[in-house]
Amino acid sequence: METATIQSCRDCAMRSDRLFCDLPADALAAFDNVKNAASVARGTFLFREGQAARGVFVLCQGRVRISVCSESGKRLTLRTAGPGEVMGLSAVLSGCPHEVSVETVDDCQVATVKRKELLLFLREHREACLQVVNLLSQDLHVAYERVRSVGLGRTRRSRLLSA
C-alpha cells in the first residue's frame, strides 16, 4: 500500500513528537529547502559501511536496521531505528566513511539532505545543531550498550553454561 508522501516539514503532523523535527518555524522552512523527500522500498540499503558519507536520511515513516559487518560477511545488528531519527549523522559530521550499514525493514519515506547543505544548515540554525547533539548522544548511548553486551555479555553467558 502506497502511503502519501509527506512533502513539507511544517505541515507534518508528527513534527512535535520527534526530536529532530521539533524545530522553530524558520529552521524548518530552511530545512524544507535543502531536503529531498523520497520513498524507499523495503530491503534497500540507504548506505553501507565503508562508503563515503554523501548526506543524511531523516526517517519520516518506516523503520530501518542498523548493523555492522565483518570481512567474512557476518552481520551484527546494533538496533532498529524509527521515524524521527536521522541516519548517517556521525559520518557526515566527522567526515569519515560510514561505520554502520542501514537497511530499510519497511517501505519508508525519507528526507535526504546532502552533506554540504546539512553542515551549512547546522551552522546557521543553532537549535538544529543542539538537536543533533542530543540525537548523537542518544546514538552513542545505544552504541555503548551494545559494546557492553557484546564485549561483556558473552562471558556472563559462558559462565552460566559452564556452572
Added chain:
Amino acid sequence: MLSPYGLDIVESCITCKMRAERIFCDLPTSALQAFEAIKYATAYPKGAVLFVEGQAPRGIFVLCKGRVKLSICATDGKTLILKIAEPGEVLGLSATVSGKPYELTAETIDPCQVNFVKREDFLRFLRDHAEACFKVAEQLSEKYNNACHEVRSLGLSHSAGEKLARLLLEWSSKNGEAAKQEPRLKLALTHEEIAQMIGTSRETVTRLFADLKKRQIVQAKGSTLVIRNKLALRSMATNS
C-alpha cells in the same frame, strides 16, 4: 621550576600551542574567552579516576595532556577497555549533554592536565556559542564511530588472535608509522590491560605475544614493539 606531577600546566586556551590541532579547542577567540571563564585547569597523577561509570554527570573533562583509559564494567566485575583517550578529547561529553550517568570509567594512565567544566556552565556555553555546539557534534560523531568499530571488532572477530592483530595494526598506524615497512609502536598497556581491551584473558594475551615473537611477526625492543611482518599480521587480523 616546580610543577604538579611534572606537568607544565597550560593556563590559557587562547595561547595554547595545540589549539588549532584539536577539534574542540579550535574555536573562535570569543568562544574560547567564554570557555576560559568556565573551565578549571587541574593536574592529576597517573592512576587517578576522573569519573566512574554510573555516576551522575558533574561536567566535562577536556584532556589537555596525558592519556586516559576509558572502560566499561560488567556486574561481575569484568572490565572492558573501550579506548585510550588522547589529548584533545572531551571526556564525559554524552553524559553531560544528556544528563544520563557517565557511560564509562575514566582513569589516567599518565600524569594529566584536564580542564573541567561544570555541567550547567557547559550547557549554557553550548547554547550561546553555535560553533562550540558544532564541535561537540563532531566529537560525539567520532566517539560513535569508535564505539561501532568496537562492536564490530568484539562481536564479529572470531578469535583473540584476530583482535590482538587488529589492535597492533591500529596502534602501529599512528604517529606516521603506517607507511613504514616495519612500523613501531610503544606498548603503553600491560598484558592484563590489553586483555581487557579485546575481551580475553591475560594468559591468552601473553601466549599470543609469545607466539607472535616466535614466528618473528613482531619483535620486542624494551617497551617498543616492531612489526616485522605486516602481511602476516594483516592476514591474522582478517582470519584469512
